[in-house]
Amino acid sequence: QAKEFKLNLFSGEKDPLFNYGDYDDVSLLDIKREVEASLKDPDHENIYNGAKVRIQGTVVGYASNIIYLQGFFDEEQSGVKGGEYAGINIFTGMGSLPSKYSTINNYIQVCGTAEDSENFGFQVTGVPRWPVGEPKTETDSRVLFKANELPEEYQTHINEVNSKEVSNDSSLLFQPVSFKDPITVTGGYTSTGSSADHTLYISDADGNKIKMNIYITFK
Numbered sequence: 751q752a753k754e755f756k757l758n759l760f761s762g763e764k765d766p767l768f769n770y771g772d773y774d775d776v777s778l779l780d781i782k783r784e785v786e787a788s789l790k791d792p793d794h795e796n797i798y799n800g801a802k803v804r805i806q807g808t809v810v811g812y813a814s815n816i817i818y819l820q821g822f823f824d825e826e827q828s829g830v831k832g833g834e835y836a837g838i839n840i841f842t843g844m845g846s847l848p849s850k851y852s853t854i855n856n857y858i859q860v861c862g863t864a865e866d867s868e869n870f871g872f873q874v875t876g877v878p879r880w881p882v883g884e885p886k887t888e889t890d891s892r893v894l895f896k897a898n899e900l901p902e903e904y905q906t907h908i909n910e911v912n913s914k915e916v917s918n919d920s921s922l923l924f925q926p927v928s929f930k931d932p933i934t935v936t937g938g939y940t941s942t943g944s945s946a947d948h949t950l951y952i953s954d955a956d957g958n959k960i961k962m963n964i965y966i967t968f969k
Contacts, residue, residue: 773861773889776803778821778836779828781864785872786920796872798864805838805874806859806894808904810926812852813965814947815842816870818924819858822903835907837924839873848882855897857904861889871924913954917961931955938963 753760776798784796807819817840824833840860842851851858863876878889885892895904909927916922931954938950950964 773802773804776801776805776864777823777827778805778807778819778838779823779834781805781838781872782836782923785923788872789920796866799866799872801864802861803864803874804859804861806857807837808900808906809852809854809856809858810837810906811854815844815847816840816873817842817852817860818926819860820906820925822907834921835909835925839870839924840877841867841870841873841875842877842880843875847880850893850896851880851891853897855900855906856893857895857900858891858893860891913952913960914958933960935964 752758756762781798781803784794784798787794788796805819807821809817810820811818818837819840820835820837822833822835825831828834840862850856860874860877862874862878864872864874867873867875877891879885879887880891895901906926909922909925910930911919911922911927912931913929913933916927933952933954934957936951936953936959938948940948948966950966952960952962952964954960
């Protein structure tokens with residue numbers, strides 16, 4: 751039918767859903783600034799929504815087909831005293847992932863499409879390849895530094911925060927955090943299947959709901 755009606759690859763035109771390459775080098779901070787602008791102004795159009803990007807960062811987490819990347823940007827780069835951190839989620843697809851891309855503290859480069867996800871926020875998806883061996887093309891994912899050779903400026907940073915800070919601090923977007931004050935689990939749910947997980951809903955010591963859930967995966 752596609753051939754008869756000249757659809758998709760038989761149309762003679764490029765498929766808007768197919769990734770043809772042509773990635774732009776984008777920093778995690780650039781993406782963060784656009785997400786922050788969207789949070790402040792619902793009418794703001796994120797310039798990276800739907801863009802094909804090449805990003806680099808340190809792996810700070812991996813859970814249920816999502817890699818969490820982090821990068822540090824000094825005062826000159828960020829305009830913030832002491833510098834700041836930025837991060838992003840990368841959906842890896844439902845297939846198996848070579849462990850070198852999910853190893854904590856490995857510094858990796860990934861090409862993909864940046865887009866807004868209703869469930870996971872702004873993330874990168876549609877990664878062309880996660881090669882087991884050496885990368886063969888410019889769009890292949892690759893490990894730039896292994897954890898044991900990671901330069902100091904790329905080391906993982908855990909943000910120590912009070913629970914009340916989480917909901918209103920956009921600097922913590924896609925960032926690993928450690929709570930300094932007690933929190934209370936108020937509920938949650940457990941999924942089933944091969945990628946089962948448990949999500950905990952939490953509140954602060956005063957009983958105020960925290961706009962953040964704790965997501966735990968089970969192997």
